[in-house]
Amino acid sequence: xxxxxxxxxxxxxxxxxxxxxxxxxxxxxxxxxxxxxxxxxxxxxxxxxxxxxxxxxxxxxxxxxxxxxxxxxxxxxxxxxxxxxxxxxxxxxxxxxxxxxxxxxxxxxxxxxxxxxxxxxxxxxxxxxxxxxxxxxxxxxxxxxxxxxxxxxxxxxxxxxxxxxxxxxxxxxxxxxxxxxxxxxxxxxxxxxxxxxxxxxxxxxxxxxxxxxxxxxxxxxxxxxxxxx
Amino acid sequence: xxxxxxxxxxxxxxxxxxxxxxxxxxxxxxxxxxxxxxxxxxxxxxxxxxxxxxxxxxxxxxxxxxxxxxxxxxxxxxxxxxxxxxxxxxxxxxxxxxxxxxxxxxxxxxxxxxxxxxxxxxxxxxxxxxxxxxxxxxxxxxxxxxxxxxxxxxxxxxxxxxxxxxxxxxxxxxxxxxxxxxxxxxxxxxxxxxxxxxxxxxxxxxxxxxxxxxxxxxxxxxxxxxxxxxxxxxxxxxxxxxxxxxxxxxxxxxxxxxxxxxxxxxxxxxxxxxxxxxxxxxxxxxxxxxxxxxxxxxxxxxxxxxxxxxxxxxxxxxxxxxxxxxxxxxxxxxxxxxxxxxxxxxxxxxxxxxxxxxxxxxxxxxxxxxxxxxxxxxxxxxxxxxxxxxxxxxxxxxxxxxxxxxxxxxxxxxxxxxxxxxxxxxxxxxxxxxxxxxxxxxxxxxxxxxxxxxxxxxxxxxxxxxxxxxxxxxxxxxxxxxxxxxxxxxxxxxxxxxxxxxxxxxxxxxxxxxxxxxxxxxxxxxxxxxxxxxxxxxxxxxxxxxxxxxxxxxxxxxxxxxxxxxxxxxxxxxxxxxxxxxxxxxx
Numbered sequence: 001x002x003x004x005x006x007x008x009x010x011x012x013x014x015x016x017x018x019x020x021x022x023x024x025x026x027x028x029x030x031x032x033x034x035x036x037x038x039x040x041x042x043x044x045x046x047x048x049x050x051x052x053x054x055x056x057x058x059x060x061x062x063x064x065x066x067x068x069x070x071x072x073x074x075x076x077x078x079x080x081x082x083x084x085x086x087x088x089x090x091x092x093x094x095x096x097x098x099x100x101x102x103x104x105x106x107x108x109x110x111x112x113x114x115x116x117x118x119x120x121x122x123x124x125x126x127x128x129x130x131x132x133x134x135x136x137x138x139x140x141x142x143x144x145x146x147x148x149x150x151x152x153x154x155x156x157x158x159x160x161x162x163x164x165x166x167x168x169x170x171x172x173x174x175x176x177x178x179x180x181x182x183x184x185x186x187x188x189x190x191x192x193x194x195x196x197x198x199x200x201x202x203x204x205x206x207x208x209x210x211x212x213x214x215x216x217x218x219x220x221x222x223x224x225x226x227x228x229x
Numbered sequence: 230x231x232x233x234x235x236x237x238x239x240x241x242x243x244x245x246x247x248x249x250x251x252x253x254x255x256x257x258x259x260x261x262x263x264x265x266x267x268x269x270x271x272x273x274x275x276x277x278x279x280x281x282x283x284x285x286x287x288x289x290x291x292x293x294x295x296x297x298x299x300x301x302x303x304x305x306x307x308x309x310x311x312x313x314x315x316x317x318x319x320x321x322x323x324x325x326x327x328x329x330x331x332x333x334x335x336x337x338x339x340x341x342x343x344x345x346x347x348x349x350x351x352x353x354x355x356x357x358x359x360x361x362x363x364x365x366x367x368x369x370x371x372x373x374x375x376x377x378x379x380x381x382x383x384x385x386x387x388x389x390x391x392x393x394x395x396x397x398x399x400x401x402x403x404x405x406x407x408x409x410x411x412x413x414x415x416x417x418x419x420x421x422x423x424x425x426x427x428x429x430x431x432x433x434x435x436x437x438x439x440x441x442x443x444x445x446x447x448x449x450x451x452x453x454x455x456x457x458x459x460x461x462x463x464x465x466x467x468x469x470x471x472x473x474x475x476x477x478x479x480x481x482x483x484x485x486x487x488x489x490x491x492x493x494x495x496x497x498x499x500x501x502x503x504x505x506x507x508x509x510x511x512x513x514x515x516x517x518x519x520x521x522x523x524x525x526x527x528x529x530x531x532x533x534x535x536x537x538x539x540x541x542x543x544x545x546x547x548x549x550x551x552x553x554x555x556x557x558x559x560x561x562x563x564x565x566x567x568x569x570x571x572x573x574x575x576x577x578x579x580x581x582x583x584x585x586x587x588x589x590x591x592x593x594x595x596x597x598x599x600x601x602x603x604x605x606x607x608x609x610x611x612x613x614x615x616x617x618x619x620x621x622x623x624x625x626x627x628x629x630x631x632x633x634x635x636x637x638x639x640x641x642x643x644x645x646x647x648x649x650x651x652x653x654x655x656x657x658x659x660x661x662x663x664x665x666x667x668x669x670x671x672x673x674x675x676x677x678x679x680x681x682x683x684x685x686x687x688x689x690x691x692x693x694x695x696x697x698x699x700x701x702x703x704x705x706x707x708x709x710x711x712x713x714x715x716x717x718x719x720x721x722x723x724x725x726x727x728x729x730x731x732x733x734x735x736x737x738x739x740x741x742x743x744x745x746x747x748x749x750x751x752x753x754x755x756x757x758x759x760x761x762x763x764x765x766x767x768x769x770x771x772x773x774x775x776x777x778x779x780x781x782x783x784x785x786x787x788x789x790x791x792x793x794x795x796x797x798x799x800x801x802x803x804x805x806x807x808x809x810x811x812x813x814x815x816x
């Protein structure tokens with residue numbers, strides 16, 4: 001049967017576009033479930049150590065640069081907005097607005113990574129790294145407060161692994177968004193196929209949401225540290 | 230009731246009787262190597278997986294051969310102690326990550342799920358072929374690790390051994406497991422979305438074949454557990470490369486945390502391995518006992534039950550690793566709980582056999598082997614779930630024997646049952662009945678000789694993974710190695726007669742076993758889009774989809790389609806049979 005609903009964007013093994021879109025959406029939601037479990041391992045491990053070593057974690061957190069993190073949070077939240085606007089543009093068939101919204105999203109994501117790069121550079125400069133390169137000053141400061149410098153480094157392990165893996169997700173997201181820009185530019189995203197934009201946006205919102213958990217866990221954990229200790 | 234599937238096309242479009250030369254099917258539609266390497270056809274991808282995992286099965290089997298031969302003498306017969314460690318690690322890594330996990334989902338799931346639910350392909354064909362490439366990249370990493378000298382940590386990769394002490398190729402090996410995990414996720418995701426969204430009209434959840442239910446439950450575990458081991462493996466790699474990490478005890482890290490994360494995946498992973506086998510058994514027992522499955526809903530829901538409960542009992546691997554007494558108590562209880570859905574399955578299978586018209590072709594022999602060996606493997610699991618006995622049996626050969634009864638006696642038997650059951654459908658050829666039944670008998674016999682002695686050894690305290698042992702265990706070890714040789718011969722036999730069948734085998738009809746599953750409605754081998762007539766409409770219960778076969782599997786006189794006028798089928802006009810009942814209106 002079919003035929004009546006046939007569209008150039010309909011893939012051969014689907015009955016109609018409704019089924020195709022439902023599959024794409026469900027597939028992405030399930031992939032997001034795997035992503036949550038992937039980060040869940042890290043969040044679980046973080047929770048264990050945070051409960052075991054609360055003072056070291058707060059101390060280490062207080063050495064991270066919260067200005068960079070705040071700026072980056074604003075970048076990412078705004079990029080989620082422009083990503084959602086891109087879905088609307090795709091639905092309306094407004095190719096120019098679609099490309100524009102996607103490019104703004106990609107630009108904000110790139111800005112996030114640039115800021116992140118400056119932040120890492122500053123961290124390395126201050127020897128805020130676990131292992132043999134760990135700053136002797138910070139180690140001594142921790143010891144003076146009766147804290148274990150090893151556990152301060154443990155926090156930094158989490159900091160680098162979590163932000164690093166999150167950064168890889170951002171880069172993959174930028175790649176997907178630029179691919180969408182190309183597809184939209186060559187007219188491969190007609191309004192009836194807007195779900196392509198939607199599934200990328202689902203991924204992008206997850207990357208954003210994970211940052212919204214990383215921000216308090218890594219940067220705000222030690223926000224009040226100086227005041228209490 | 231036998232008439233359950235139809236197409237909207239009338240009798241004029243009926244398929245012609247089998248011509249002497251096979252029509253265009255998925256195998257002969259194109260012949261170039263590229264048409265295989267760039268295929269998006271789920272059936273061809275299933276075949277690609279079949280070839281790949283067969284190679285890894287042989288490689289993993291060879292490693293097991295080294296292990297067993299070395300244990301012929303108390304101080305090691307053929308290799309150094311270090312090489313012994315590398316051999317058993319290679320055996321574990323290859324067999325688990327590159328054979329058992331992909332075996333049924335990636336081969337038979339890929340191949341048959343679209344046919345069983347009446348659709349043309351899986352939801353994401355490109356993701357499907359990508360999963361095979363990802364799998365092969367992971368496999369190349371692992372094989373490289375093995376060939377470059379091997380890994381000596383055991384497949385469990387516990388830190389700090391894997392992060393600090395080991396001098397072997399941990400990084401490429403871990404990389405291989407990490408990468409192949411993504412292929413597992415891709416396959417699981419594809420199957421889940423397909424089952425949710427692509428079922429033929431009328432193929433409701435309550436009419437799905439039990440194989441599909443089993444693979445649905447498997448996919449759920451693949452999706453939700455694999456990412457956790459992926460992140461654990463990343464953390465191991467980071468720690469090994471950077472020399473410091475979150476499992477590093479020198480900075481306050483906890484190696485036992487790795488064990489928690491690892492087993493959070495790796496315990497459910499044993500259900501990734503066994504559930505598909507259970508699905509296969511439900512199909513085969515139904516077919517060869519000429520009865521509908523007993524307790525359809527109980528079996529379907531017990532698959533999901535195993536998947537869910539399977540997530541909650543990982544720490545029974547860690548009873549002696551220093552977890553708290555109360556945690557151990559809880560995990561012990563939950564471990565016993567998972568025996569309930571497993572037992573439900575076994576009882577229902579036995580009830581299916583009861584008063585069935587049983588025939589003993591090779592798939593049935595493998596399935597009966599599965600049921601018996603799985604019962605032994607499952608019951609000995611309860612010994613290990615019991616805190617008191619586990620203290621004694623932990624990390625002994627008792628665990629090895631238990632695990633192999635479930636994984637080899639269970640899953641590999643299920644795999645061979647599936648291979649023999651669906652081989653005619655996949656290749657369009659029949660294999661030798663006598664040789665296949667001999668192979669099944671030899672494998673079951675060899676299996677008992679190999680692993681029963683290991684229960685005894687373990688009970689008497691022989692630890693697993695040790696390259697040497699007190700002389701009093703030598704008799705049992707020699708017996709086990711002798712059994713492994715028989716087992717090895719049994720495993721090689723199908724390779725020979727199945728290969729020969731490709732060239733000399735009798736051409737298979739569409740439904741050589743008179744099975745009632747929907748996949749048998751496709752020609753053998755299937756055409757590119759599986760069904761000659763789309764779309765299908767399913768109107769009867771599970772295992773009542775067959776055209777031209779009645780409830781007892783007796784062929785009806787007319788070929789499928791010739792008398793198949795939907796107008797005659799409205800209401801109650803299905804062919805009368807002993808279990809005659811009303812069908813819904815079709816068409």
